[in-house]
Amino acid sequence: MKTSFVMGGLALAMAAGAAQAQYVGVATPLDAPIYNDRVPFTVYNSIPGPYQAFSAATGSLGFDDYVSTEADQTMLLARFRFVGGIATVPGTLRVSFFDSTQTLANSFTVSLPQAGNFIWNINLGTGDGGDSVFTVPTAGFVEIEAINGVTGQWFLTPTAAAVGFSDPTVGGAGGTLNHSMELVRVPAPAAAALFGMAGLAAARRRR
Secondary structure: OOOOOEEOOOHHHOOOEEEEEEEEEEEOOOOOOOOOOOOEEEEOOOOOOOOOEEOEEEEEEEEEEEEOOOOOOOOEEEEEEEEEEEEEOEEEEEEEEEOOOOOEEEEEEEEEOOOEEEEEEEEEEOOOOOOOOOOOEOOOEEEEEEOOOOOOOOOOEOOOOOEEEEEOOOOOOOOOOOOOOOEEEEEEEEHHHHHHHHHHHHHHHHH
């Protein structure tokens, strides 16, 4: 049971800069074509600190709800960011996404190349993740687990989500905290086409 907290534990680690994570694999990828011209954008963000965390643990490092800014039931996730990390390397985390009924929708595992707590940026496709085929609910729950005996942490924040919404009474502590994470989605092809048409129209007006 998670009871104790470490305040300000990220100060030194974050001074070293954000680190990149190595994407390992998708459990149930969406069978869909790849659109390389889609530019990802943030649909949920609770990254801003200050940060605090439960003591390092194995197994589940926490879970939290999220409501993105998207109206559809599902979306393609380009990038997942979270604040935390593992105590030793090599180490693997499992990130699982559940829908609003708490039914597992999709998950991936990621191998973190460095011990310590950072803001991890995990691309779910090549480059900036714009060609990702990893589908998740637009509103639901996220759980991070440290697997195979690994010890890790997922930091929390008392700051409300900057983009989207999270109920602090779900998954935090005492109804005041949200887990620090960010969801960056791949725009739908239709949206990408509209962006392109808007740009073309603007170019014609400038002539």
